[in-house]
Amino acid sequence: MCELIKGKCLCGSVEYEIENKFDQFYICHCEQCRKITGSAYASNLFGDPRQFNIISGSEDIKRFDYNERGFTKAFCTECGSGVPYLNSSGKSIVVPAGTLDAEPVFNDKKIIFYKEKPKWGSENETDSYFDEFPV
Ligand SMILES: [Zn+2]
Numbered sequence: 001m002c003e004l005i006k007g008k009c010l011c012g013s014v015e016y017e018i019e020n021k022f023d024q025f026y027i028c029h030c031e032q033c034r035k036i037t038g039s040a041y042a043s044n045l046f047g048d049p050r051q052f053n054i055i056s057g058s059e060d061i062k063r064f065d066y067n068e069r070g071f072t073k074a075f076c077t078e079c080g081s082g083v084p085y086l087n088s089s090g091k092s093i094v095v096p097a098g099t100l101d102a103e104p105v106f107n108d109k110k111i112i113f114y115k116e117k118p119k120w121g122s123e124n125e126t127d128s129y130f131d132e133f134p135v
C-alpha cells in the first residue's frame with residue numbers, strides 16, 4: 001500500500017495525486033528553468049508514472065517542449081502554475097515541488113546547473129528578511 005500526496009495549481013483547476021516516494025529532487029538553476037519560472041531556479045521532483053493520477057483539470061493543461069536539453073514545461077492555462085508532466089523518456093513524472101500540498105519524501109536532492117545561477121539568486125549577508133510584506 002502506498003502513501004499518496006496531493007497537489008494543485010494556484011487557481012485549483014488542476015489537481016493531482018502521486019505516490020509520496022520520489023527518486024530524485026532537482027533544484028535546477030539552468031537558463032531555461034530561470035526563464036520559464038521567472039525566478040532563480042526550478043524545484044522538480046521525479047516520481048513514478050504508474051502511481052500518478054490527474055484528479056481534475058487535465059483539459060486545462062498545456063505542454064511546452066523546448067528542444068534544448070530536452071526541456072519541457074506543463075502549466076495550467078488558467079493561472080500559469082507549473083503542473084506535473086511525463087518526461088521525454090516516459091520513465092518519470094516531473095512534479096513542480098511548489099504545487100504539492102504536503103511535504104514530499106525523496107531519496108536524493110541535487111542542486112544542478114549551479115554555474116548558471118544568477119548572482120541575485122543567492123542569499124547574502126546584506127539581504128533583509130520579513131515573514132510577510134515588509135512594513
Ligand atoms: Zn490553475
Ligand SMILES: [Zn+2]
Pocket residue numbers: 028029030031032033034042113
Ligand atoms: Zn533547469
